[in-house]
Amino acid sequence: DTAVSQTPKYLVTQMGNDKSIKCEQNLGHDTMYWYKQDSKKFLKIMFSYNNKELIINETVPNRFSPKSPDKAHLNLHINSLELGDSAVYFCASTIGATNEKLFFGSGTQLSVL
Amino acid sequence: GNSVTQMEGPVTLSEEAFLTINCTYTATGYPSLFWYVQYPGEGLQLLLKATKADDKGSNKGFEATYRKETTSFHLEKGSVQVSDSAVYFCALSDAGANSKLTFGKGITLSVRP
Numbered sequence: 001d002t003a004v005s006q007t008p009k010y011l012v013t014q015m016g017n018d019k020s021i022k023c024e025q026n027l028g029h030d031t032m033y034w035y036k037q038d039s040k041k042f043l044k045i046m047f048s049y050n051n052k053e054l055i056i057n058e059t060v061p062n063r064f065s066p067k068s069p070d071k072a073h074l075n076l077h078i079n080s081l082e083l084g085d086s087a088v089y090f091c092a093s094t095i096g097a098t099n100e101k102l103f104f105g106s107g108t109q110l111s112v113l
Numbered sequence: 114g115n116s117v118t119q120m121e122g123p124v125t126l127s128e129e130a131f132l133t134i135n136c137t138y139t140a141t142g143y144p145s146l147f148w149y150v151q152y153p154g155e156g157l158q159l160l161l162k163a164t165k166a167d168d169k170g171s172n173k174g175f176e177a178t179y180r181k182e183t184t185s186f187h188l189e190k191g192s193v194q195v196s197d198s199a200v201y202f203c204a205l206s207d208a209g210a211n212s213k214l215t216f217g218k219g220i221t222l223s224v225r226p
């Protein structure tokens with residue numbers, strides 16, 4: 001069983017559209033994250049949720065809205081997609097909120113045309 | 114704020130060569146330090162970690178020593194294999210609850226047979 005699973009794996013869409021990426025973890029972890037990896041492999045945190053509560057919100061445009069219906073799920077909705085949103089988005093999770101070991105999903109490659 | 118600086122890549126080595134990937138950091142307090150590895154098409158995985166000065170993390174033949182005096186956490190392996198080809202990320206986590214991982218830029222390692 002995959003520990004942290006994201007869907008879809010690939011997402012190709014037009015500028016201006018709205019899309020969602022889903023993430024689920026079956027590890028019983030309390031904290032989940034969204035990271036964005038650009039074309040140069042630079043990885044930057046976007047959001048962190050602990051037990052469904054937002055605890056980290058980096059300077060991300062408000063077109064990005066995370067939603068955590070329960071502590072096993074953290075979805076990312078993106079409105080009015082722009083070319084610069086093209087990247088690989090990774091979901092991750094960890095026990096507690098201390099970052100000792102993150103488990104990552106395999107990523108969602110988003111291409112905005 | 115916290116930051117992690119990795120040497121510029123990519124790095125190409127022949128099988129059985131010695132590997133060093135440099136990493137230095139800037140942080141307040143006493144962060145934990147990590148190396149994560151990303152194999153092609155996959156999410157990141159924790160490779161090794163060290164939580165205090167002079168600790169040595171090791172895994173799969175890779176080692177890194179937490180050097181507080183030089184604020185460094187260089188990754189080494191005595192004899193690389195083709196299967197080590199991946200992207201390597203140095204990261205730090207500040208202490209306390211609701212901390213976050215700060216990643217370096219990542220460096221791509223290619224090992225030739």
